[in-house]
Amino acid sequence: MTIDYSAFYELLSGTGLEPWTELLPERISHGLRHERHGLLPQWEEVLAELPLTENAAVELKTGVDVKGDTYSDLEGLLKQLHPWRKGPYHIHGIDIETEWRSDWKWDRVSPHLQPLKDRTILDVGCGNGYHCWRMAGEGAKLVVGIDPSPLFVCQFFAMKNFINDSRAWVLPLGIEDVPQTPGAFDTVFSMGVLYHRKDPLEHIEQLKSFLRLGGELVIETLVIDGPEGYVLVPEGRYAKMRNVWAIPSVPTLEGWLRNCGLKNVRTVDINTTTTDEQHSTEWMTFESLPDFLDPANPAKTVEGHPAPKRAVVIASQP
Numbered sequence: 546m547t548i549d550y551s552a553f554y555e556l557l558s559g560t561g562l563e564p565w566t567e568l569l570p571e572r573i574s575h576g577l578r579h580e581r582h583g584l585l586p587q588w589e590e591v592l593a594e595l596p597l598t599e600n601a602a603v604e605l606k607t608g609v610d611v612k613g614d615t616y617s618d619l620e621g622l623l624k625q626l627h628p629w630r631k632g633p634y635h636i637h638g639i640d641i642e643t644e645w646r647s648d649w650k651w652d653r654v655s656p657h658l659q660p661l662k663d664r665t666i667l668d669v670g671c672g673n674g675y676h677c678w679r680m681a682g683e684g685a686k687l688v689v690g691i692d693p694s695p696l697f698v699c700q701f702f703a704m705k706n707f708i709n710d711s712r713a714w715v716l717p718l719g720i721e722d723v724p725q726t727p728g729a730f731d732t733v734f735s736m737g738v739l740y741h742r743k744d745p746l747e748h749i750e751q752l753k754s755f756l757r758l759g760g761e762l763v764i765e766t767l768v769i770d771g772p773e774g775y776v777l778v779p780e781g782r783y784a785k786m787r788n789v790w791a792i793p794s795v796p797t798l799e800g801w802l803r804n805c806g807l808k809n810v811r812t813v814d815i816n817t818t819t820t821d822e823q824h825s826t827e828w829m830t831f832e833s834l835p836d837f838l839d840p841a842n843p844a845k846t847v848e849g850h851p852a853p854k855r856a857v858v859i860a861s862q863p
């Protein structure tokens with residue numbers, strides 16, 4: 546497997562995304578230049594060594610599950626793409642037990658969505674593309690995931706080697722690198738990204754700009770208990786994360802969406818993250834949620850902030 550987007554460009558005809566064929570190749574090369582990470586050449590080598598597979602049974606609706614022949618070297622190869630954060634994946638007899646049970650997040654989000662069948666979808670900050678595969682499993686026409694991490698793009702192409710489905714793609718781009726294509730998407734997801742943005746309202750405006758009239762915006766983010774207008778702006782780290790800028794209360798977040806001109810704003814889920822959902826595994830051996838919480842009071846982070854709680858908010862482009 547090599548990282549190759551030529552089949553992706555062929556799918557853009559008739560989608561409103563045709564200008565991307567001209568604009569993206571340079572930005573993608575930039576996102577995957579070797580200076581971005583010292584291990585990138587090694588990750589590309591892993592992709593090149595993945596076995597060619599045939600006659601596998603691929604399941605994307607209930608999980609990401611590929612059943613077929615087993616390969617003795619495969620687990621060792623895939624482990625070279627450590628850390629695996631989003632999943633789980635079940636590939637040719639190997640269970641990639643990831644840091645996150647991303648399937649649990651999908652179970653909280655997906656029942657509330659307009660049906661994804663035949664939709665063109667943008668998933669901003671998609672990680673290795675786990676949810677992109679699940680969106681394809683719901684019958685989406687085209688899923689464009691973007692994530693600036695070259696490792697996550699390599700993990701996506703590793704899975705693509707086995708899943709072999711041309712509807713889902715992960716591009717090595719940050720949202721700031723995505724060409725302006727107003728109204729090109731039916732559904733736009735931003736899951737786990739808002740609190741990493743210095744200007745959350747600008748982020749919402751950007752997401753909105755990609756949506757067609759009547760399209761759906763789905764935001765999943767950390768939230769804090771509190772009234773409208775309340776936002777936690779952590780000085781220093783939050784749960785050991787360096788780049789957390791603003792964690793709104795649910796009423797604040799809903800107000801931001803309305804202020805940006807979105808309609809039918811509703812919070813469909815609020816959930817406190819458990820250490821069952823996020824923990825270290827043999828596929829992600831670094832610290833994880835149990836290390837980010839105060840051992841004496843797991844309702845607090847080690848910095849003394851409220852422990853991670855997340856909400857899913859959905860809105861429509863009027």
Ligand SMILES: C[S@@+](CC[C@H](N)C(=O)[O-])C[C@H]1O[C@@H](n2cnc3c(N)ncnc32)[C@H](O)[C@@H]1O
Pocket residue numbers: 631647650669670671672673691692693694697718719720721735736737738741
């Ligand atoms: C917490 S993860 C969320 C992954 C996935 N959406 C999920 O909900 O499981 C946040 C992701 O945002 C990505 N990210 C960071 N900066 C970004 C940017 N400027 N544009 C898009 N994605 C970004 C990170 O690489 C990371 O994979």
